[in-house]
Amino acid sequence: MGEVKRSDDCLRSRPVRFHGERQDVSAPGWLRLSELVAEAAADGREEFAPLEELTGEQRRQVVTLPAGIGALTRVRHLRLYGSDLVRIPPEIGGMRSLEEFTPYTSYRLHWFPYELARLPLLRRSTVSTRALYGNPKTRLPFPVLAEPGAAGPGALGLGALDPAVWGAESVGACSVCDGPVAGVAGLRQAWISLRTSGADVLPLLVNACSSGCLDALPSPAAGCLPGPHRGRGVGGLLEAAELELSADRFRLYVQDAGAAVDAARVDALAPDRRSLVVGTSTGGDVAVTVQVFAAGPPADHDAFDRVLEATVEVPSGRVAVLDDPEGLPVADCFDLPPGPVRVRVSYPGGAPERVRVRLWPAGEGGAAGVRVVKGLGWRVV
Incomplete structure (x- = not known):
């Protein structure tokens, strides 16, 4: 909802x-805002x-809200x-x-506290989702969180944190319990993407007191990483997305974002060094799951x-x-290290048609060409 219009370093x-x-x-x-909260x-x-x-100048002086909003x-x-x-x-x-x-149109808000997901009556939200970490269109990556149990930089106590490291100037209690x-x-931080209200999936920062509280978190929304993470993915899975594409020529494309695809090629899976043409059995809508891994899954x-x-x-x-x-x-588009990328295309069969595309760095000396792992192959030129 909405575009990111402000510059954001x-x-x-x-x-x-x-x-x-x-x-x-x-x-x-800030002083006037505190008065209004009271x-x-x-x-x-x-x-x-x-x-x-507030005046325009006063609004620009406010980068967070007073803790008193809890009242x-x-x-x-x-x-x-x-x-x-x-x-x-x-x-x-x-x-x-x-x-x-x-x-809405608060373009510098890229994430929200997990406590938002615990509000029992929240039903509607209007958020500029293209500014959010993990957004399926803008592909904004998550900041990598500090290692659990490590004091790390800016660790002067839970009441004097460095917000550039921890996302907050203070943490008062566990987000979960x-x-x-x-x-x-003792601070265990994690990211989780949940549908808190309406149609929006929001990236939420959890400040937990234990691994047990992280284990108690609900399942993330469909198409998101399958569990809480620290910005580096889950079990080697770095990113996941659910796309709805229209294969009106019985084909989809997986390619280097800087390459040009020859649309005249009709092979089901045709390698062109920097592009693949992925065949489909339908000429209509196809649900495509894309998953990016750090190494071969x-x-x-x-x-x-x-x-x-x-x-x-x-x-x-x-x-x-x-x-x-x-x-x-x-x-x-999905970010990977520049170089050869291995693509695994899997078809579960059935209707409506679905395709899963897995991507990972192939590395030097990695497998080249097309390999039919299972099922009927196609002619490749």
Whole structure:
């Protein structure tokens, strides 16, 4: 929903990092916002749009919200339209009556606290999803989180954290059980992508007190990494996406994002060094699961009718999966190390048609050409 229109240095950097801005609690905008939060807590209002009562300059002085928002237990709609916020504090979990959350066009909000998923009445949200980590269109990677049990940089205590490292200036309690966290060394951080309300899948940061609390997290949304992760994937799986493509010529394409595909090629799986033409049995919509691995994934061929593999040269470091070569500028792309990439195409059979595409670095001396792993092969030229 919406485009990322503001310049954001954290998204241009690789690897992606948290925003490191600290809140200036002496700024006029912060002081006025704190007054508005206190007023809302006192009068029990059901709708709260505090930024609309600040000047433009005051809004730019606010990079987070006061922890006091947790006292707004009667607010049903929180409006933060067009803010300069870079994070939402976990105390939002105290807003137990919240039904609607509107941070739309807050383009510097790339993630949310897990506490948002625990709000029992939240039903609607309006978020600029193209600014989010893990978005299926923009492919924004997640920041890599600190190792569990390691003090790490910026670790002066849970009340004085470096937000560029931890995503927060303080952590007061476990995101899952509300229990205490045994200092920075006891902090277990993880990412999980959940459908918190409406149609949006949001990337959520969990600050857990134990591995047990991480194990208790719900299952992620379909098409996302299959469990909590620290920004480096799960079990070698670095990224996952569910695409809906239209194979109107009975073919799909897997290619280097910098290559041009010869649309006249009609082979079911035709290698062109930098591109593959993947055949389909239907000329209509195809559900495509794309998974990116750090290394060759284990074989699970028994679950599929047909399996083929090939190698594609990807000097750009980006692999596009698309249904029309002319659509390359807006195609779904996946990051891998520049060089040869192994592609495994698996067909489970049945209707409607589905295709799974797995990608991983082939490495020097990796397998070349097309190999029919299972099922009927196709002529390859």
